[in-house]
Amino acid sequence: MHQISPALLTLDHIGVLLADHSHVQLSEASVRRIRLCREYLDKKISDSDDLFYGINTGFGSLCDIRISDADIEQLQYNLVVSHASGTGDPVPPEVVRIMLLLKIQSLSYGHSAVREELVQRLIDFYNAGVLPVVFELGSLGASGDLAPLAHMSLPLIGLGEVWYEGRRQRADIVLKMKGWAPLRFKAKEALALLNGTQFSAAYAVWCMLESRRLAHIADFNAATGYDAFNCRLSPLDPNIHRVRPHAGQVATAEKLRNLLNNSAIAAAHKVSVQDPYAFRCVPQVHGASRDALAHVEAMLTTEINAVTDNPNIFPEQDLIVSGGNFHAQPLALPLDYMAIALAELGSISERRVYQLISGQRGLPAFLTDNPGLHSGMMIAQYTAAAIVNQNKTLCTPASVDSIVSCNGQEDHVSMAANAATKARRVVLNLERLLAIEWMVTMQALDFRRPLLSSPAIEKAHTDYRAVVPRLAEDRVLSDDIEKTIVFLKNFAG
Numbered sequence: 001m002h003q004i005s006p007a008l009l010t011l012d013h014i015g016v017l018l019a020d021h022s023h024v025q026l027s028e029a030s031v032r033r034i035r036l037c038r039e040y041l042d043k044k045i046s047d048s049d050d051l052f053y054g055i056n057t058g059f060g061s062l063c064d065i066r067i068s069d070a071d072i073e074q075l076q077y078n079l080v081v082s083h084a085s086g087t088g089d090p091v092p093p094e095v096v097r098i099m100l101l102l103k104i105q106s107l108s109y110g111h112s113a114v115r116e117e118l119v120q121r122l123i124d125f126y127n128a129g130v131l132p133v134v135f136e137l138g139s140l141g142a143s144g145d146l147a148p149l150a151h152m153s154l155p156l157i158g159l160g161e162v163w164y165e166g167r168r169q170r171a172d173i174v175l176k177m178k179g180w181a182p183l184r185f186k187a188k189e190a191l192a193l194l195n196g197t198q199f200s201a202a203y204a205v206w207c208m209l210e211s212r213r214l215a216h217i218a219d220f221n222a223a224t225g226y227d228a229f230n231c232r233l234s235p236l237d238p239n240i241h242r243v244r245p246h247a248g249q250v251a252t253a254e255k256l257r258n259l260l261n262n263s264a265i266a267a268a269h270k271v272s273v274q275d276p277y278a279f280r281c282v283p284q285v286h287g288a289s290r291d292a293l294a295h296v297e298a299m300l301t302t303e304i305n306a307v308t309d310n311p312n313i314f315p316e317q318d319l320i321v322s323g324g325n326f327h328a329q330p331l332a333l334p335l336d337y338m339a340i341a342l343a344e345l346g347s348i349s350e351r352r353v354y355q356l357i358s359g360q361r362g363l364p365a366f367l368t369d370n371p372g373l374h375s376g377m378m379i380a381q382y383t384a385a386a387i388v389n390q391n392k393t394l395c396t397p398a399s400v401d402s403i404v405s406c407n408g409q410e411d412h413v414s415m416a417a418n419a420a421t422k423a424r425r426v427v428l429n430l431e432r433l434l435a436i437e438w439m440v441t442m443q444a445l446d447f448r449r450p451l452l453s454s455p456a457i458e459k460a461h462t463d464y465r466a467v468v469p470r471l472a473e474d475r476v477l478s479d480d481i482e483k484t485i486v487f488l489k490n491f492a493g
Contacts, residue, residue, distance in 0.1 A: 003027040004108045004123075009305050011297060014101065015209050018094070023127040024101070026108060026119065033110025034119060040315035041113035045069075045187060053311050053322045054191040076185035080157065083150035083194055086135030091148065091199075093163045095424075096131040098202035099152055102304055103193070111307045111314065112192040121156055121183060130174055133161040134199070140405060141328035141416030144308060145199030148417065153193045158182030195309035195326040203420035204300050204335055210427045211293055211342060214434060215286070217488055218345045219252060220460070221437045222282040223259035225352045226266065227453040228444035230361045231275040233257070233266055241283060248294070249287030256282065263454040272361070278351035285348050292341035296334040303331055328416035332399035335419035339426045343391040346426075346433040350384040353437050356444045357381055367443045367471070374474045377440050380481070384436045387429045394422045394429075435484040439468065439477075446470050460493045 002017055005027035016022070026034070041055070051057050051066060058065040058075075067075050091099075104122050107114055125131070132155045138147030154160030155171035162171050175182060226233070236257045241250045260266050274280060311322040357377045359365035368376025398419040404411050442464055445453060452458055467487050468480050 001025055004104055005030055006033075006109060008301070009105055010301060011205065011208055014098070014205055014304075017101070018097065018209075021129075024104065024123055026116070026123070030108040030110070031116060034108065034114065034116050036315050037110040037113045037313050038115050041188060041313060041320075044320065052320050055188045055311075055320075072187045073184060076187070076190035077157065079190045079194060080150050080153050080185070081159065083146050084154055084160065086138035086147040086151050088135050088137035090168075091134040091136055092206075093131045095202050095206050096134055096152070096163070097126065097129075098205050099134070099148075099198045100126045100131070102198040102201050102205070103149070103152070103196060105304065106196055106198065106307055106309070107192060109307050111312045112309050113188045113313045114192050115186060115189065118156070118183060118185075118189055118193075121180065124178075124180065125155070125162075128178065129164065130155070130178070131163040132171070133163060133168060136417075136421050139199055139417035140403070140410070140413035141197070141200055141332055141419075142326070142405065142410045142413035143310070144195040144197055144326035144328070145417055146194050148199035149194045149196060152199075153190065156183045156193075157185070192309045197303060197308045197326065197328045197331055197416065200328050200331045200335065200416040200420040201300065201303050203417075203424055204296070204331060204338070205304065207335075207338060207342075207420075207423050207427050208293070208297055208300060210431070211338070214342070214427070214430050215290060215293065215345065217434045217438070217491065218349060218430075219255050219282075219286060220259060220457075220491075220493065221349060221434055221441055222279070222286065222352070223256045224441040224445060224453065224457050224460075225356065225437070226256065226260060226279060227263055227448065227457065228356055228441045229275065229279055229352075229363075230265065230268070230270065230272075230448070231279045232270050232272070233260065235275070235280045236260075236283065246284075246287055246291060248290030249283045252287040252290060253283040259456050260454050261456075263452070263457070265448050265451045265453050268451060276351070276355055278348050278355060282348070285344060289341040289345050292337055296338045296341075299330060299334045328414040329399070332414035332416035332419050335416060335423045336395075336397040336399045339391075339419070339423045340395050342423075342426050342430050343388075343395050346391055346430045347388050349430075349433045349437045350381070350388045353377075353381050353384050353440050356440050363444055363447050367440065367447065368474075369472060376471060376474070377443060377477075380436050380440060380477055383481075384433055387433050391426050391429050394426050398422065431485060431488070432481065435481050435488055438464070438488060439480055439484050442468075443471055456493060460491070463487075463493075 002024045132152045134148045134151040139145040158172040236253045241253045308325045357366045365371040366376035366378040368374040398415040
């Protein structure tokens with residue numbers, strides 16, 4: 001059972017929670033903070049005639065219109081239903097699960113003035129696997145991810161749909177099944193739910209967790225490719241990297257040296273004086289992506305531990321402060337950066353594939369025993385090239401655009417949500433590219449026999465061949481690609 005508390009929430013922790021399907025609960029410290037903040041707001045509303053944005057006023061450019069006390073609950077209801085204007089493909093349930101977790105974390109700090117009951121219902125949804133149906137399109141990443149978070153909030157009041165027990169169902173029906181009465185939002189509560197960056201941040205968390213796995217596979221592919229293409233190890237020499245000590249570069253070179261340790265192929269005589277950049281510059285290229293991802297992770301860790309709704313409430317200072325913590329620019333830029341960093345791992349992967357099938361270094365053209373009669377791995381490289389091209393289009397930054405909305409009140413927006421959804425597509429494409437490279441390098445390695453690679457690489461080769469046999473004659477390669485993707489999801493070598 002994970003305690004939701006003011007303590008730092010890390011990507012490692014989230015990864016464990018998601019993998020173990022652990023339940024969460026509020027810590028005593030969080031309960032105290034939530035209760036104190038709610039009690040403060042209720043007293044403030046009852047004792048003051050002041051205008052407080054979104055609490056007793058309209059929203060956006062309607063912020064100067066006072067709402068009567070009698071209409072405050074209706075105001076919150078209207079906010080959710082009017083802002084649930086998303087469209088497009090449904091957000092994957094695994095991303096929605098992260099959205100719920102991040103929203104719970106943000107509300108737990110006691111600066112949002114929601115009731116404990118509301119946070120507990122979000123926890124109930126998370127623990128029971130009741131995941132709201134949310135749509136990808138609709139957020140500008142301005143006043144937070146308004147439309148997606150509205151769809152996340154609809155089931156709390158018995159509207160919308162949820163994913164539950166493997167299928168999409170009406171929220172009101174699932175609430176009855178669980179014995180949960182629909183909530184009625186009090187002052188500020190719907191606004192606290194809709195303001196925030198949890199849609200964009202959830203995608204970023206998912207992408208970062210996958211990126212860690214895929215970056216490891218990219219390094220493993222490159223190490224295997226060194227032997228498959230009969231490369232020199234001199235580009236991995238620690239002296240080179242000592243004089244250009246970027247952290248990612250140094251770490252990548254060390255990792256490849258370790259993976260190739262005790263390789264008979266690596267120790268064999270080399271004819272070529274230098275190798276193509278796709279092999280020789282792996283520490284520099286992979287290392288730069290590694291450093292970029294480290295920067296993104298640092299930015300993201302701050303964001304997932306932040307309060308991102310508006311206004312923010314500080315009971316100890318007797319303050320209700322309207323600001324801009326919902327603006328998702330701190331996510332938009334890193335998400336675009338992440339997409340570029342990951343696309344580069346895919347781009348250099350495709351180049352290694354191209355070199356391996358080109359009939360060089362004693363390898364047959366297209367890695368087939370009988371070129372001409374058989375096409376071997378020829379079209380696998382076409383597929384990789386097509387995916388790389390799509391990734392290049394997806395790397396056009398979303399964050400450089402801004403479209404004025406809300407009658408000019410929201411005159412600069414981040415577009416973080418679009419940066420987030422396209423980053424996920426780059427991640428999925430990178431997974432496919434690395435699967436193709438894995439398939440090709442393992443086939444090339446077969447042609448180096450009787451020489452063997454390192455123990456680590458040979459074990460991976462043996463395990464893989466139990467799933468995907470050597471390509472002796474032409475067959476449907478898309479089947480092999482899909483099997484390779486599944487194999488790599490469980491690869492930890």
